[in-house]
Amino acid sequence: MSDNHATPPPAPTDDDYKIIAFCCNFCAYAAADLAGARRMQYPANVRVVHLPCTGKLEMDAVLAAFERGIDGVLVAGCLEGGCHYLEGNLRAKRRLEAIRNLLDEIGLGRDRLLMVNLSAAMAPTFVERVQEMVATVKRLGPNPLRVTANARGVAVPAARRPEACTAKGATST
Ligand code: FES
Numbered sequence: 001m002s003d004n005h006a007t008p009p010p011a012p013t014d015d016d017y018k019i020i021a022f023c024c025n026f027c028a029y030a031a032a033d034l035a036g037a038r039r040m041q042y043p044a045n046v047r048v049v050h051l052p053c054t055g056k057l058e059m060d061a062v063l064a065a066f067e068r069g070i071d072g073v074l075v076a077g078c079l080e081g082g083c084h085y086l087e088g089n090l091r092a093k094r095r096l097e098a099i100r101n102l103l104d105e106i107g108l109g110r111d112r113l114l115m116v117n118l119s120a121a122m123a124p125t126f127v128e129r130v131q132e133m134v135a136t137v138k139r140l141g142p143n144p145l146r147v148t149a150n151a152r153g154v155a156v157p158a159a160r161r162p163e164a165c166t167a168k169g170a171t172s173t
Contacts, residue, residue, distance in 0.1 A: 017137050018146075019046045020065050021074040021130065024054045026084045028076035030120035035127050042130045046074075053077070054115070055088020059095050066108060069146030071137040074129060075115045082119065089117060108143065111136050 054077035
């Protein structure tokens with residue numbers, strides 16, 4: 001039997017989408033924690049990463065997340081004017097806007113990166129933003145930089161998977 005045809009991997013399920021939420025130690029993490037304490041439901045494919053302040057988030061860390069195949073990044077900090085390090089969240093906002101522009105330039109799409117400002121009591125808003133991010137990455141499709149193994153264990157970048165060929169703007173030859 002010929003082994004020339006690679007077996008396409010299955011289409012991604014909801015659980016296959018991977019999202020990181022970088023949360024500052026104060027308001028944002030407290031909001032995420034409160035959402036958990038209140039047993040508010042949000043998608044399980046979101047991993048919360050704890051930061052001292054969003055101003056401490058390096059651009060390299062965000063880019064590395066996308067390089068490694070993360071589908072969406074949410075950055076959650078204190079309300080504007082409420083950062084415990086004064087202007088950390090404002091600096092983060094400027095840096096993230098630069099990264100969003102870069103994501104557009106390289107074709108990943110700026111919507112994969114979102115910043116949200118929260119108070120410690122805004123657990124429902126945290127959950128809403130997470131749900132919005134999941135909906136966004138599902139609409140955009142898997143990160144094309146993500147490499148997964150097909151049924152034979154062969155690495156297949158998301159951009160070469162069959163569903164990527166049916167993405168908006170794709171043409172058949
Ligand atoms: Fe929360 Fe700076 S301490 S954003």
